Amino acid sequence: MIAPTPERLLFRPGRLSDLPQIERIAAASAIGIGSLPPDRERLYDKLRMSSHAFGAEVDVSGEEIYFFVLEDLQTGQLMGTSGIAASAGFGDRFYSYRNELIVHASAELGVANKIHTLHLCHDLTGASLLTSFYIDPALEAGPWPQLLSRARLLFMAEHPQRFAARLAAESPGPCDAAGHSPFWAAVGERFFGIDYPQAERLAGGRSKSFIAELMPQYPIYVPLLPPDAQLAIGQLHESAELPFKILLDEGFEADTYVDLFDAGPTVEAPLAQLRSLRHNRRLRVSRGADENTSGQSCLIANTQTQAFRATLARLSLPPDDGQDLVLPLELLELLELSVGDEVRVVPLHPEGSPS
Amino acid sequence: MSKLQVRAIAPQDTAAFLALHGNCNEAQVSGLLAASQRAFACASPTAEMRVFALLRGNQLLGAAGLIASTGLELPRYSFRSGQVVHASAEMGMFKRACTLVLGNDLTGAAELRLPQLAADAPPEALALLLQAQLNEVLAQPQRFATTLICELPGQGDGDQASPFWQGLGRHFYSGPLPPDDAFFPPALRSHIGRLLPKHPLYSSFLPETAQAALGQANASCTPWAALLHQAGLRARGQLSIVDGGPVLEAAVDELRPVET
Numbered sequence: 001m002i003a004p005t006p007e008r009l010l011f012r013p014g015r016l017s018d019l020p021q022i023e024r025i026a027a028a029s030a031i032g033i034g035s036l037p038p039d040r041e042r043l044y045d046k047l048r049m050s051s052h053a054f055g056a057e058v059d060v061s062g063e064e065i066y067f068f069v070l071e072d073l074q075t076g077q078l079m080g081t082s083g084i085a086a087s088a089g090f091g092d093r094f095y096s097y098r099n100e101l102i103v104h105a106s107a108e109l110g111v112a113n114k115i116h117t118l119h120l121c122h123d124l125t126g127a128s129l130l131t132s133f134y135i136d137p138a139l140e141a142g143p144w145p146q147l148l149s150r151a152r153l154l155f156m157a158e159h160p161q162r163f164a165a166r167l168a169a170e171s172p173g174p175c176d177a178a179g180h181s182p183f184w185a186a187v188g189e190r191f192f193g194i195d196y197p198q199a200e201r202l203a204g205g206r207s208k209s210f211i212a213e214l215m216p217q218y219p220i221y222v223p224l225l226p227p228d229a230q231l232a233i234g235q236l237h238e239s240a241e242l243p244f245k246i247l248l249d250e251g252f253e254a255d256t257y258v259d260l261f262d263a264g265p266t267v268e269a270p271l272a273q274l275r276s277l278r279h280n281r282r283l284r285v286s287r288g289a290d291e292n293t294s295g296q297s298c299l300i301a302n303t304q305t306q307a308f309r310a311t312l313a314r315l316s317l318p319p320d321d322g323q324d325l326v327l328p329l330e331l332l333e334l335l336e337l338s339v340g341d342e343v344r345v346v347p348l349h350p351e352g353s354p355s
Numbered sequence: 356m357s358k359l360q361v362r363a364i365a366p367q368d369t370a371a372f373l374a375l376h377g378n379c380n381e382a383q384v385s386g387l388l389a390a391s392q393r394a395f396a397c398a399s400p401t402a403e404m405r406v407f408a409l410l411r412g413n414q415l416l417g418a419a420g421l422i423a424s425t426g427l428e429l430p431r432y433s434f435r436s437g438q439v440v441h442a443s444a445e446m447g448m449f450k451r452a453c454t455l456v457l458g459n460d461l462t463g464a465a466e467l468r469l470p471q472l473a474a475d476a477p478p479e480a481l482a483l484l485l486q487a488q489l490n491e492v493l494a495q496p497q498r499f500a501t502t503l504i505c506e507l508p509g510q511g512d513g514d515q516a517s518p519f520w521q522g523l524g525r526h527f528y529s530g531p532l533p534p535d536d537a538f539f540p541p542a543l544r545s546h547i548g549r550l551l552p553k554h555p556l557y558s559s560f561l562p563e564t565a566q567a568a569l570g571q572a573n574a575s576c577t578p579w580a581a582l583l584h585q586a587g588l589r590a591r592g593q594l595s596i597v598d599g600g601p602v603l604e605a606a607v608d609e610l611r612p613v614e615t
Contacts, residue, residue: 223526
């Protein structure tokens with residue numbers, strides 16, 4: 001692996017003052033990201049809602065959204081964003097297509113055909129949703145995408161009452177350079193008469209269920225779709241491969257649901273079964289010497305909400321949870337920790353894989 | 356020249372029927388004729404087919420089947436074409452989408468089968484056969500269902516060229532389709548219904564050629580269709596599951612006589 005670069009990136013909640021930089025990121029992000037509209041007003045609303053959620057006492061998941069950023073502390077530049085919606089489709093419905101097989105059989109003809117169908121469903125309504133993942137292309141090859149995606153899971157591990165027991169994440173499906181999705185062209189466009197970029201713009205301003213209600217309500221028989229639309233089902237837009245792989249490695253399952261608009265895969269899993277949830281440890285910290293450059297690469301996060309901070313570091317994890325994790329002053333300061341506070345740590349790579 | 360007459364087909368017509376119809380054997384024809392005799396004698400709506408013969412003297416010029424109550428032996432499938440409206444005032448959207456719903460709606464109806472004519476049949480042959488079929492129904496309506504239908508062949512010529520089948524059916528049954536047969540309906544045409552989608556389909560998902568074929572009768576049956584129209588039968592949205600051809604329907608008590 002590539003070692004964490006010398007400069008340090010910090011994962012923290014987004015602030016209203018981040019707005020200009022987030023606008024820049026939204027403009028750069030691929031079409032289909034859906035949750036990062038290139039629109040100042042809406043980004044501002046998003047940040048305001050997020051700030052409110054981080055500051056609120058929450059004991060059950062609801063309309064909160066949590067928006068995080070990845071900051072390069074040397075330059076002050078934001079290098080990425082990620083988010084969580086506490087309850088998908090809150091107050092309304094969250095639509096997906098569910099893959100099903102229907103067997104059409106005739107004993108007389110000795111035929112049993114498995115027919116792939118897509119069923120409009122609300123199965124994921126109320127699940128918590130990972131959203132808004134974007135990382136600067138310069139950082140894609142290194143370990144930082146792991147921090148940007150998985151630090152959210154450490155936040156959820158620390159604050160489970162704020163989230164649902166089930167977690168899902170949408171990924172954009174294939175589209176061409178002009179933003180046209182073959183799946184939308186075969187399904188949505190026949191109902192709306194508008195192309196995919198137009199539909200995204202329409203949906204962006206409202207809840208997606210608003211458009212979903214106007215979509216075909218009966219199951220779609222996949223063999224009746226044009227070949228390019230069939231091939232697009234469950235496939236990824238190339239920009240989504242990196243965050244998608246991180247989620248699969250965490251233990252998300254990708255075979256059941258696809259997006260209504262472009263048929264990109266919607267992954268889901270019980271929160272508690274994800275790798276970062278199962279393998280993270282909560283340890284008390286004490287102050288020690290400089291960072292241990294021979295230690296194990298880990299995600300490390302404090303246990304705050306508004307002041308949630310996470311980063312990557314090489315750590316010598318104590319063999320036993322009763323023992324302190326010794327951190328250098330720099331890390332204590334970065335994560336806003338005092339001696340005696342607790343942190344959550346999880347190895348960057350699973351046990352046994354190269355680190 | 357002796358007069359044209361239509362009567363119930365009889366055992367002595369076996370050889371002539373074989374010559375007229377072709378694709379069948381003597382045993383099948385004997386079976387058909389025996390069933391026809393039973394049907395003509397049956398006092399209640401039976402599933403067996405009455406067969407009418409058009410003759411000039413002893414020469415068989417045509418034949419036509421009539422079933423008092425169809426779809427009682429093998430399931431009778433059809434698509435019902437309908438529409439759903441997806442509307443949103445807020446988005447200024449009002450979209451009509453056509454649907455196809457597989458069903459057995461025609462089960463139990465009385466059914467006119469397509470007539471078969473000899474090459475030298477006179478122009479009035481179709482009208483004479485239809486008139487005889489209608490008279491049979493109107494003379495003893497208690498022996499028939501209250502709705503009379505006739506399924507017309509759709510666009511295309513056989514399954515290869517049928518745009519509706521190419522756009523829909525073949526995705527669910529890849530084998531060859533036997534042509535329909537007015538007197539010996541292939542059981543396969545019923546069995547295929549089992550393999551077709553049970554949920555409603557949006558016809559807008561079908562290729563345009565298949566959509567264009569919906570409810571379109573084959574040009575070969577235009578004269579027959581015109582007569583059925585005269586008799587009061589109309590398309591009401593039922594379609595053949597195989598080629599999308601229209602099923603014409605009328606209530607028996609609204610039937611009108613045809614000019615011969």
